[in-house]
Amino acid sequence: MQVAVQTKTLRSLVRRRRARGSFITEFMGTWGLYALIGALALAALGTAYVIFWGASETQNTSTLYSTIMPLKSTRGGYGNGSLVDVLIKTESVPKSMNVTEGKIYNNWGGEVTVVGNGQNFTITQAGVPLEQCPKMIQTLSNSGTFSDIKVGATSVSSMPTSISDANTVCGTTGPVTIAFTSVN
Numbered sequence: 001m002q003v004a005v006q007t008k009t010l011r012s013l014v015r016r017r018r019a020r021g022s023f024i025t026e027f028m029g030t031w032g033l034y035a036l037i038g039a040l041a042l043a044a045l046g047t048a049y050v051i052f053w054g055a056s057e058t059q060n061t062s063t064l065y066s067t068i069m070p071l072k073s074t075r076g077g078y079g080n081g082s083l084v085d086v087l088i089k090t091e092s093v094p095k096s097m098n099v100t101e102g103k104i105y106n107n108w109g110g111e112v113t114v115v116g117n118g119q120n121f122t123i124t125q126a127g128v129p130l131e132q133c134p135k136m137i138q139t140l141s142n143s144g145t146f147s148d149i150k151v152g153a154t155s156v157s158s159m160p161t162s163i164s165d166a167n168t169v170c171g172t173t174g175p176v177t178i179a180f181t182s183v184n
Contacts (some may be wrong), residue, residue, distance in 0.1 A: 057106050057125065058136050060094045061180060064114060064123050065145050067092040072184075078116030087114060110175065120147065120182040130174025137166035140180060148181040 064087070071086065072078055084104055087093050097112065098105040104112040110127020128136065137149055142160040149156040151169050158165070170176060 056096050057108070057128070057132070058139050060097055060106065060112075061123055061125065061136075061140060062143065062145070063094045064092075064112075065180075065182060068114060068121055068123075068182075072119075077119040078121045080116055080118060083114040083116055083121060108175065110177070117181070120184055122179050122181045124177060124179045126177045127175045128178050130170060130172075130176060133170035133174065133176050133178065134163055134166040136178065137161065137169065138163045141166070145183055146180045147183045148179075150179045150181075151176050 067087065068078070068083060071083065085102065087104070088099055088102065093099055093104055096107065098107075104114075106112050106125055106127065108127045108129060110125060112126070113122075113124045115122050115124070125136075133151060137151070137156060138161060140146055141149055141156060144160075147159070149159070149161075149169075151171065154169050154171075156165065156169050161169075
């Protein structure tokens, strides 16, 4: 009878050891799967981040345009000089843009300037990633609100422009600076 009890105890001990080893393997596999899912989620988030900020800055440029339009006077237009102080004081800067020490920054960290040129004004976005440049130019050139768009010193040849022409104007190295001059 003692032999039978020892055999059952030995079998029980062997089963527990096998189960313990199996548990550790399954545990490690499960956490490995969680790590893989987390890495994929971060990669998707990074892609969404770039796409969202591109759309956001296009919208921010349109919002700045709409905000500045009522500032035009019948005699002097927009004046000749920076309109950034007026935008900041009147709290007209889009909430998704950053304002620090009297300057406006886009979501990529580039400075945004708004300068009156008499009867029109220019919004300049610095630090625009190369992959966002063609989409931004193509979208805003089709809006009909800008008479001239420049990437660096290169102007967009026709307004509205196609995505392939916008891609050509953007060049091959980035980040770039884009200047949007209003129609009026």
